[in-house]
Amino acid sequence: MLHHRKLAIAVMTTACLPVATALAQSDETITLGAAVSLTGKYTTNGEHTQRGYDLAVSKINEAGGVKVGDKTYKLEVKYYDDESTPARGAELAERLIQQDGVQFMLGPYSSGITKAVAPVTEKHKIPMVEANGASRSLFTNGWQYIFATLSTSEQYLTGALTLAAENADKLGKKPEEMTVALAFENDPFSQDVRAGVLDDMEKLGMKVVIDDQLPRELNDMAATLTKTKALKPDLLIVSGHSKGAATAVRQINEMKVNVPILAMTHCDSADVIGKFGEGAEYTLCATQWSPTLSYSDDLFGSAGDFATLFEETYGYAPPYQAAESAAAVQVFADAFTRAGELDPQKVRDALSQTDMMTFYGQIKFDETGKNIAKPMALYQVLNGEYKVVSPSNFAETSAVVPRPSM
Amino acid sequence: MLDNLEILVQAPVITVDLVLNGLLVGAIFALAAYGMALVWGVMNIINIAQGEFVMLGGYVAIVMVGYGLHPLLAVPAAAILLFCLGWVLYYSVIFRVVDRDLFISILATFGISIVLQQLMNTVFGGDVQIADAKLGTVFLFDGFVSLAQVKLLAFSLAAILGAILIVFLKRSRLGQAIRATAQNARAARVLGIDTNRVYAATYGLNAALCGACGALVAMAYTIHPYIGLPYTVRSFMIVVVAGLGNIGGVIFAGLSLGAAENIAGFVFGAQYQLAFVFLLLVAVLVWRNWRLARKREYLK
Numbered sequence: 001m002l003h004h005r006k007l008a009i010a011v012m013t014t015a016c017l018p019v020a021t022a023l024a025q026s027d028e029t030i031t032l033g034a035a036v037s038l039t040g041k042y043t044t045n046g047e048h049t050q051r052g053y054d055l056a057v058s059k060i061n062e063a064g065g066v067k068v069g070d071k072t073y074k075l076e077v078k079y080y081d082d083e084s085t086p087a088r089g090a091e092l093a094e095r096l097i098q099q100d101g102v103q104f105m106l107g108p109y110s111s112g113i114t115k116a117v118a119p120v121t122e123k124h125k126i127p128m129v130e131a132n133g134a135s136r137s138l139f140t141n142g143w144q145y146i147f148a149t150l151s152t153s154e155q156y157l158t159g160a161l162t163l164a165a166e167n168a169d170k171l172g173k174k175p176e177e178m179t180v181a182l183a184f185e186n187d188p189f190s191q192d193v194r195a196g197v198l199d200d201m202e203k204l205g206m207k208v209v210i211d212d213q214l215p216r217e218l219n220d221m222a223a224t225l226t227k228t229k230a231l232k233p234d235l236l237i238v239s240g241h242s243k244g245a246a247t248a249v250r251q252i253n254e255m256k257v258n259v260p261i262l263a264m265t266h267c268d269s270a271d272v273i274g275k276f277g278e279g280a281e282y283t284l285c286a287t288q289w290s291p292t293l294s295y296s297d298d299l300f301g302s303a304g305d306f307a308t309l310f311e312e313t314y315g316y317a318p319p320y321q322a323a324e325s326a327a328a329v330q331v332f333a334d335a336f337t338r339a340g341e342l343d344p345q346k347v348r349d350a351l352s353q354t355d356m357m358t359f360y361g362q363i364k365f366d367e368t369g370k371n372i373a374k375p376m377a378l379y380q381v382l383n384g385e386y387k388v389v390s391p392s393n394f395a396e397t398s399a400v401v402p403r404p405s406m
Numbered sequence: 407m408l409d410n411l412e413i414l415v416q417a418p419v420i421t422v423d424l425v426l427n428g429l430l431v432g433a434i435f436a437l438a439a440y441g442m443a444l445v446w447g448v449m450n451i452i453n454i455a456q457g458e459f460v461m462l463g464g465y466v467a468i469v470m471v472g473y474g475l476h477p478l479l480a481v482p483a484a485a486i487l488l489f490c491l492g493w494v495l496y497y498s499v500i501f502r503v504v505d506r507d508l509f510i511s512i513l514a515t516f517g518i519s520i521v522l523q524q525l526m527n528t529v530f531g532g533d534v535q536i537a538d539a540k541l542g543t544v545f546l547f548d549g550f551v552s553l554a555q556v557k558l559l560a561f562s563l564a565a566i567l568g569a570i571l572i573v574f575l576k577r578s579r580l581g582q583a584i585r586a587t588a589q590n591a592r593a594a595r596v597l598g599i600d601t602n603r604v605y606a607a608t609y610g611l612n613a614a615l616c617g618a619c620g621a622l623v624a625m626a627y628t629i630h631p632y633i634g635l636p637y638t639v640r641s642f643m644i645v646v647v648a649g650l651g652n653i654g655g656v657i658f659a660g661l662s663l664g665a666a667e668n669i670a671g672f673v674f675g676a677q678y679q680l681a682f683v684f685l686l687l688v689a690v691l692v693w694r695n696w697r698l699a700r701k702r703e704y705l706k
Binding site for chain 1: 413427428527623631668675677
């Protein structure tokens with residue numbers, strides 16, 4: 001509503017100005033630059049990212065564009081394909097800024113490529129709002145021009161530990177008596193998730209009994225799972241992108257590993273429900289966002305409305321990568337309006353003051369640029385559907401703990 | 407680490423589980439390694455695209471499951487399709503590098519591997535896929551030893567295919583031609599063997615073996631476009647350890663590698679699983695070198 005009122009004021013102000021300038025203004029655009037993965041191993045998620053950006057851009061333009069000072073601008077995005085490689089991403093960022101004269105960047109897909117692009121945007125003092133680099137190593141370098149809409153990786157599975165602690169009595173234990181098995185892939189993202197989990201476990205007083213790091217190329221977890229069977233931990237946590245999730249669910253079923261609580265990342269991108277059906281039941285899955293969460297804003301409406309629009313436009317339900325990407329464009333639009341001019345430095349300062357509610361969740365950056373306002377959500381697979389079980393105030397239903405042995 | 411050893415001592419049944427599961431993985435590796443040994447031995451080419459053929463075989467299974475067919479049918483289907491692909495690749499690329507420097511053939515097959523990866527990524531996307539054979543698991547010793555039936559099946563198929571290969575090479579006309587070419591390509595040519603065709607058949611046969619292996623991988627593990635490398639590396643290792651032209655050795659090396667890897671993963675943690683395997687490779691090579699050195703002394 002507020003947005004519309006602002007728009008009405010904008011229209012009235014422009015109407016008061018000389019007609020000639022008013023006519024010229026409507027055609028002006030702000031170009032955002034983005035190198036996303038359209039080929040290579042991140043193709044699927046690169047497309048989700050691009051579609052998220054595109055949907056937000058077209059929605060904002062439909063709503064009349066972005067008001068900056070007393071002018072109104074349309075948004076457009078200039079894309080390049082980074083071929084899923086960090087080096088190419090950095091090269092293209094350089095090209096966007098130097099040759100194409102782009103002054104505002106949207107992030108690429110994946111932490112690795114974001115990490116390669118960020119030094120370039122820093123060097124040129126070009127603000128970048130990214131939506132798909134969750135590694136916490138992105139926010140420990142003192143970088144000033146990077147802002148992330150998503151929750152960082154060390155927060156991914158903390159919900160699972162809280163949930164476990166809350167349900168400790170169902171297992172006849174106290175939280176500090178619980179034992180945990182960790183199986184994390186040996187890559188920066190998963191290791192960040194692990195670091196966050198270890199921090200939280202320390203706070204809750206839980207004990208690690210297995211701490212295996214899965215090699216990147218491994219598609220067999222039999223050794224780790226055999227150990228899990230022998231040591232019987234209360235909680236098994238797995239993170240290794242979609243490959244890890246698929247391997248874990250498959251082998252946990254094959255080997256009948258009975259753990260009371262099983263939590264992992266990337267269940268949705270691995271499509272564990274579609275692949276394993278009942279085998280995926282009761283798995284807890286970390287997610288940045290879900291269409292069933294009760295967040296909303298003026299542009300898209302509720303999270304559910306965004307999902308409907310996305311599905312109508314692209315023919316499939318939006319994964320969270322698309323949602324956080326769309327939110328990144330909203331953040332930029334909001335910062336342009338608050339900055340009142342298109343000077344990159346001013347926009348950067350406006351970005352750092354962001355505090356807005358979106359369909360994707362609250363967005364507010366700390367001094368390192370990461371979003372500290374939105375918690376991670378946790379799904380549980382129940383009757384072949386993902387149901388949000390955490391955070392408890394936005395949850396659809398309460399979690400089933402322990403998993404009934406299958 | 408010591409705790410883990412203690413578990414193994416206290417509950418030997420877990421060791422049995424690890425060894426058996428390791429043997430089952432090993433059989434799949436051995437299958438891909440047969441092919442590599444064949445191509446290496448006959449054509450003197452180290453096929454870097456080995457793992458990609460495995461991956462392609464996996465996608466054949468996934469496509470067939472998509473059409474509602476049983477993934478087991480994919481084993482022969484993948485073998486036939488990949489044989490054709492191998493044949494085509496030979497006549498388009500490999501024949502140019504067959505008598506050349508080893509380095510050139512490594513580059514050529516590396517190129518093929520990249521093309522295949524990207525092609526599959528474009529067609530199927532980068533996500534993991536599986537072909538569910540809907541087979542259960544056999545549990546022994548109170549559920550402590552679990553053997554997925556699909557892995558048992560993969561093991562037996564690997565054994566059968568290995569046996570067929572041995573008989574084929576010994577008895578069939580083409581098999582004999584392949585062996586003759588391996589021993590001395592020039593002499594084989596003089597005696598009227600069309601070595602070009604023999605090479606094409608060998609390369610096709612290798613691709614077929616990998617294809618069958620890939621269909622099994624899709625049923626027992628997971629497939630994505632970048633899954634190839636571990637299979638190439640492991641086949642390479644198995645062949646290096648077993649030696650060329652020694653199919654029995656390849657089977658033995660494959661199986662023991664699988665078992666050793668699994669036990670190392672349990673004791674040292676998954677992060678050291680591959681490191682252990684490479685350490686084992688170094689140890690075997692050093693030991694071999696030492697044995698050869700002794701032989702050389704003897705000859706002096």
